[in-house]
Amino acid sequence: MRLLFILVGVCLLAAGWILSDTGTDNPGYDSSLLSATEAHADSFVGAWGKQDAQLLAEEYEDDAVSILNNLALPVQGKNGLVEHFVAAFSDASPMKGSTLEVETLKSTDLGGGWSYGDGTFRLISADAEVLEDGKWGNIAKSTAGRLKLVQESAHVVIKETDVLAPPEGDKALDGVAAITITDTEFLAHMDRFKKAWASNDAEALTDEFTEDADRIIGSSPDAIRGRSAILQSFKETFGEGSRFAGTSIDTTPLGFREIGENHIAAHGTWMIKSSDGAVIARGQWGNLFRRENGTVKMLMESAGAFVFKE
Template sequence: MRLLFFLVGVCLLAAGWFFSDTGTDNPGNDSSLLSATKAHADSFAEAWEKQDAQLLAEEYEDDAVSILNNLVLPVQGKNGLVEHFATAFSDASPMKGSTLEVETLKSTDLGGGWSYGDGTFRLISADAEVLEDGKWGNIAKGTDGRLKLVQESAHVIIKETDVLTPSEGDKALDGVAPITITDTEFLAHMDRFQKAWASNDAEALAAEFTEDADRIIGSSPDAIRGRSAILQSFNETFVEGSRFAGTSIDTTPLGFREIGENHIAAHGLWMIKNSDGVVIARGQWGNLFRRENGTVKMLMESAGAFVFKE
């Protein structure tokens, strides 16, 4: 199933951007962005039909990253993408004969050729079985008149029956170290976020998002839009009886890049611990941040939990 989910993620931007709505739900759309996204989707679909791993990888920037909840670590660069696609198109792949339904809910121009968006996906097997339902939140760059994927972050919707707690002695992340980041505003944001979580302070956590922010997270079936809704989501996270009440969170940044003058794309790992310091859930995040008045806040959070097999 990890392989299945990887392939969902890597086709999301190509398929999703193509179906971008030009109505009021997508105020950042413009004709040039829509033309570029359509061209990207067309070339991606042609490469997919050929099942050509190398050709598909050309739909990404050379240093693109793919962040998927059921992979322990992100997929880095074209070589990593080619390897995954090649495996996916092998004779034993469960992807053969499957179909993908994608809906784009938001598509926004950041300026300077950068754009981001989010939506939903459903993967259906050749036997008409729903294999995966999830959401995506991605960042793209216009290059030579066409879009290429820069940061992809896609995650399945968590079910009540899903096992999120790693087994005792889990060492999958041993030796994984954070990258060195010198951006003091970004580091201050990360520190405030972790301290607010440790205090289960919903208002302080919501304050780390922009007013127009979106949370695209596996624990919610729908995108959470705007700071008021985000505040409510954190109140629900820490309500008495919730698995996350009384927890703390560790975040490990693995990638960081400036997006123009006012935005940052970053990705990494997260780990939630109970009051005894025991890890009860872990996963990945691939987020978009905006600088506002000397501070950094989240514009789009796209994160999901690793689901363990019983």
């Protein structure tokens, strides 16, 4: 199943842009983005049909990162992507002969050739079995009129019966250290978010998102859009009977990239702990941030939990 999650995340953005919402009601509408989207989709689909790992890797920037819920750490760069595609197309892979259904729900131009979007996916095996359902929230860049993927973050929808607590002796994140970040506004945001979570303060957490923010998270079957819905989602997170009530969160940033003057793409790992310090869930995040009046806030959160097999 590990290959399944690898490939889902790797192919989601490329396939997803095919159906990008580029209508005039889209606040980020740009006809040039549509043209680049179509060219990228055609190129990706052609490479996928050939099951050519190298061709598929060419659909990514050299330093692209892929953040997938069922990997402990991100896939880094073209070489890493090629290795995963080669494995995914092997005869032993459950992905061989599978198909992917993708719907893009949002596609927005950030300016300077950058864009971001989100949507849903369904993975179907060669035997017509639904293997996975999930969501993606990703960032791309247009270079010489062609879109390439920069940061993708894809996660399956978590079910109540899924096992999220690591087994005893789990050492997957041992030795993983945060990168050095000197952006004080970003660091202040991370600190506020952590403190608000420790207080289970839904209002304070919501304040760390922009007015037009989206939460693309594994614990929700649908995208959560706007502060009102985001506030409600956090109230449910800490509500009576929730596995996350009374918890704290640790986040470790592993990547940081400026996007123009006002945006940041960053990714890393997260770990949620119970009141007695036990880890009850861990996973990855690949988010987009916006600077507003000297303050960094989340524009898109795309995060998911690692699901352990019983």
